[in-house]
Amino acid sequence: MHHITNYVTVNDCANITMCFGGAPVMADAVEEVEEMVAMASALVLNIGTLNRAQIDSMLMAGREANRNDVPIVLDPVGVGATAYRTKSAQALLDGLDVAVLKGNAGEIGVLAGTGGQVRGVDSVGISGDRRRVAERLAERRGCCVVMSGATDIVTDGKRTLLIDNGHEMMGRISGTGCMATSIVGSFVSVSEDHVIGAAAAMAAFGIVGERAAREGIGPGSFKCALFDEAAALTPVDVRDRAKFKVARE
């Protein structure tokens, strides 16, 4: 799975992808991204530490992904915090056929144009009903939208699933948002239905977080346990422990 992503959490993304059975590739040079993405199962674009050369590579890789029916998952990290992030995320959405757009409430609110507040890379608020905001953006953009939060919302504008898995420890280490995006990429690459694929990915990672957390665990040990539990997770675990709710079908 081809990633063009930030240099902060890239190692975590590579390792979590491997835990879920994928083969991570990180490559961002304009000279090679087209060739690399053509044989990928999915393309994950994450703008956490964006710059001009990287956005160019994302557009180039994304167009080639579209030509080859390689699904694109976009994580518009920190969109709304700066005009440059907003402009870049919109250029990616306008220029590419994105399969799944995944962000926190603030980021999705900003892209929906309904109001969202982002400080740094963290959501600090959103105007309006979260579910409606996600559904309208999905409808308008013609893609699957994942709005992460205590309850994750996954929707294509027609069908909406709510996922209640996860643990608050996941918010106490760096990289869980990016890792979730990579897992969405892994699941979407083997699932025709993006809503089901993305929802299963969010549930799966939430269950991993629940299992990794135990009374009094610190963030260093929790992060280590996250990879252990991810590698140990079985489809049966996901089936038995996923807390899905159909909000709209």
Next chain:
Amino acid sequence: MHHITNYVTVNDCANITMCFGGAPVMADAVEEVEEMVAMASALVLNIGTLNRAQIDSMLMAGREANRNDVPIVLDPVGVGATAYRTKSAQALLDGLDVAVLKGNAGEIGVLAGTGGQVRGVDSVGISGDRRRVAERLAERRGCCVVMSGATDIVTDGKRTLLIDNGHEMMGRISGTGCMATSIVGSFVSVSEDHVIGAAAAMAAFGIVGERAAREGIGPGSFKCALFDEAAALTPVDVRDRAKFKVARE
């Protein structure tokens, strides 16, 4: 807390910042650093893997930080090892109003112009009395200087504090120097007095290191424990275990 830092230890810096309650942001594109830093609590500049575009971003972000009274913490990693590092660190010190300058003995010696030896990114020696070197540089640059070592020296040229916390295991993993700088940023962002803030940060991280080390622990387990202990540290722990000595007041 906004970081413009190296790609080697950036993940460690993000996680340790979160352990101390901060919200790390890593962003280095010239297109957005000014906007990003304007809402930051502190700006950490670390030249571990510097390049021209990054130094430009540091200067741009730093000037905006100064305009907004956002304190700047500079870690001139490896200064003295190459002419380019020395030139770049001096350009940052000349162009910006730096709140805290933190380096090892060799790095501080190089910047003080009193002689310091740096090989790669490690200090291999310093000419003259360490404390005096730090005090004179602080006085000349009008900032707080932290010279890390077995005994850390924190001074603004008038007052000088010595901190005796820490553990030798901290020198056996990559990133502890950079993490200490991030913690100084966190403390300085909530402390009017930079000498007290920086000294408390160095003591706090030293205590974390003492607690994480246990008989026979290896570097992998030690690094994991470092994050656990950092997240568990309380103000009372720092008060009770900090080994401060006032050398000049």
Next chain:
Amino acid sequence: MHHITNYVTVNDCANITMCFGGAPVMADAVEEVEEMVAMASALVLNIGTLNRAQIDSMLMAGREANRNDVPIVLDPVGVGATAYRTKSAQALLDGLDVAVLKGNAGEIGVLAGTGGQVRGVDSVGISGDRRRVAERLAERRGCCVVMSGATDIVTDGKRTLLIDNGHEMMGRISGTGCMATSIVGSFVSVSEDHVIGAAAAMAAFGIVGERAAREGIGPGSFKCALFDEAAALTPVDVRDRAKFKVARE
């Protein structure tokens, strides 16, 4: 030890180098690589996330390394997956006097021109006898070739050693290939005989992997244990547990 390497596994490479007693330096700006490499014990070049500026820095650093008799270890990550990787790896091999060239079977096969298949950064096959392919490439390039795999092959075209250490868990986390290259750099820097040095490095890391793996361990805990075991490894451990076989002398 000077690295010019990818941003995915760079932290792992820094830490494993320290576990083996080395002092890692990561620096890639054209303005400083020559000065930095001149005082290095070895230069590790890894093209995992290559780009044009980085290849320029590698060539510049490599030429200076050659002038100063600093041994170069090259890991042509993903060569064959894209034309750009192949062209870049060949430019490095043509322009520099490389001491050790280390890759998986697919990568070595591509560089040998005897046929190799690489998908992303993973080997998916090689045409012909693995040992012969490595030996011929070593002979043609006049360097030591390490072909990693279940059995590692180390050869200079005249002598060939086979190493049977290692554990399948090493393939389940990101970065073990890159870490092995860094360890080869550490060993080659203190060993006149590159074949012996590289073989000892591969055996040493294989033993570390064997010790870190235990029944049912997950990838997060395994990675942590890898650094612990690396730091604890003694020359006696390597002597007693290395599984060398001389295939050609």
